Amino acid sequence: xxxxxxxxxxxxxxxxxxxxxxxxxxxxxxxxxxxxxxxxxxxxxxxxxxxxxxxxxxxxxxxxxxxxxxxxxxxxxxxxxxxxxxxxxxxxxxxxxxxxxxxxxxxxxxxxxxxxxxxxxxxxxxxxxxxxxxxxxxxxxxxxxxxxxxxxxxxxxxxxxxxxxxxxxxxxxxxxxxxxxxxxxxxxxxxxxxxxxxxxxxxxxxxxxxxxxxxxxxxxxxxxxxxxxxxxxxxxxxxxxxxxxxxxxxxxxxxxxxxxxxxxxxxxxxxxxxxxxxxxxxxxxxxxxxxxxxxxxxxxxxxxxxxxxxxxxxxxxxxxxxxxxxxxx
Numbered sequence: 188x189x190x191x192x193x194x195x196x197x198x199x200x201x202x203x204x205x206x207x208x209x210x211x212x213x214x215x216x217x218x219x220x221x222x223x224x225x226x227x228x229x230x231x232x233x234x235x236x237x238x239x240x241x242x243x244x245x246x247x248x249x250x251x252x253x254x255x256x257x258x259x260x261x262x263x264x265x266x267x268x269x270x271x272x273x274x275x276x277x278x279x280x281x282x283x284x285x286x287x288x289x290x291x292x293x294x295x296x297x298x299x300x301x302x303x304x305x306x307x308x309x310x311x312x313x314x315x316x317x318x319x320x321x322x323x324x325x326x327x328x329x330x331x332x333x334x335x336x337x338x339x340x341x342x343x344x345x346x347x348x349x350x351x352x353x354x355x356x357x358x359x360x361x362x363x364x365x366x367x368x369x370x371x372x373x374x375x376x377x378x379x380x381x382x383x384x385x386x387x388x389x390x391x392x393x394x395x396x397x398x399x400x401x402x403x404x405x406x407x408x409x410x411x412x413x414x415x416x417x418x419x420x421x422x423x424x425x426x427x428x429x430x431x432x433x434x435x436x437x438x439x440x441x442x443x444x445x446x447x448x449x450x451x452x453x454x455x456x457x458x459x460x461x462x463x464x465x466x467x468x469x470x471x472x473x474x475x476x477x478x479x480x481x482x483x484x485x486x487x488x489x490x491x492x493x494x495x496x497x498x499x500x501x502x503x504x505x506x507x508x509x510x511x512x513x514x515x516x
Contacts (some may be wrong), residue, residue, distance in 0.1 A: 206234050208251040210260030211242070214269065217241045221250060222260070275393040285330060287478065289513030292323035296508075297346035301491070301500035318375070320345035326511055328388075336388040337402060346503050347377045374415040378456075378492075378503075382406040384464055384484075399467045404486060406460040411453040455495045460503055462488040468509075480511040 206218040207233060222230040228241050228252075249259045298304075298317040307313045324342035331337065344449035352487040354369045386402035466484025473479060 199440040200494075205253045207231070207253055209242075210248045210250070210266070211298070212246055212248050212267060212269070221252065224250075244347060251336075286516045287326075287328040287330070287513040288516060289326050289478075289511055290324070291326050291340060291342070291480075291509045291511035293507065293509040295320055295322045295344050295505050297348065297503065297505035299348050299492075299501050300504050301502045303499040303501045306499055307350060309418060312355055312488075313350060316349045316351070316505040318345075318349055320347070320377075322507065322509070326513060327436060328513060334390060335502045336390060338384075338388045338402075340382075340384050340509075342382045342384070343378045344382050344406070344505075344507075345377055346505050347375065350374045351375075371418045372415055374413065375413075377410075377412040379410040380408055380460065381408040381410075384486075394472050395439060396470045396472065397467070398470060398480075398482070400482075400484065401463070401465045403461065403463045408453065408456055408458045408460065411456055413452045420456075452486045455497075456492055457490055457494045460488055460490050460492070462486055462490070462503065466507075478513050478515065479511065480509075482509045482511065484505065 196398040197366050207221045208216065208218055209221065209229075210216050217231075217233060219231050219233045219236070222232060222239060224230075224244075227244055229244055229247055230239050230241050231240060245261045247260045248262040249257055250373050251257050279488045296317050296319050298315070304315055307315045322342055322344045324340055326338065328336055328338045350372075351374075352370075352372045354371065382404055383406070384402060384404040386400040388398050388400040464480060464486050466483050468480060468482035470480035484507050486503065486505040486507065488505075490502070492503065493499070
């Protein structure tokens, strides 16, 4: 009796094992019997049926015969591509429509534009150059869809510029008959900001993604440090003028030949800076939680940095390079 029950239990398995398994490029699978494999078509029957069905060979990925032999067809490549594409889409969907938080770090290359820079550029004796400083902070991103995201950051930035002057000639009102000397100077201006950029971001790609973004930023000025170093070549004119009585304090200041630091220049600066941003980058989705990114953008300031009555306007311009890591909440 026990042997009979065992045979009855094994019969469905034996019958199932005698069927051929046909796997299509679409991912569909049927069990039945392969009647004929032709030049372009495959004729088969469904399990338990006697009606012949015909499929194009290009639509079939492979056949696993009841004997255990496997025969592959053109559709196997399509099946593999569809599988990889589906896995990427599923991973991307798991990553999208969620809030991301993380950190960024990198550098800011900054300079100025406006009438002040134009004034220096007009002189062959002075040269204005960019300042490269580190930056960093936190990022927050909300993925509205696979295509569109809103990206914001809270950054600590140092924006500034260098100006160098060589063989600058000077005179005094007391000596109107000609140049009394020349001087060189190196000046560094450091503006310390807390910045809040808000960007609309377009995304394209799958695991390795490209981004294009644009928006605006608002920055608050925390501190300004101005350091100037002078060296001079003042002629000996002690027989022509008495130092301390007629020579201007500016010339005396330059004659000290030491670095000078303006400890409170922020009084003449606007605390608020606004501007627009345009940029792009790439990101790599490590898994459904972690994303690595690199971004480069241009900041173009729209507010004059000087609030005092100054005819020489001065605006910020900066290039940011940021590496980031974010976690999908």
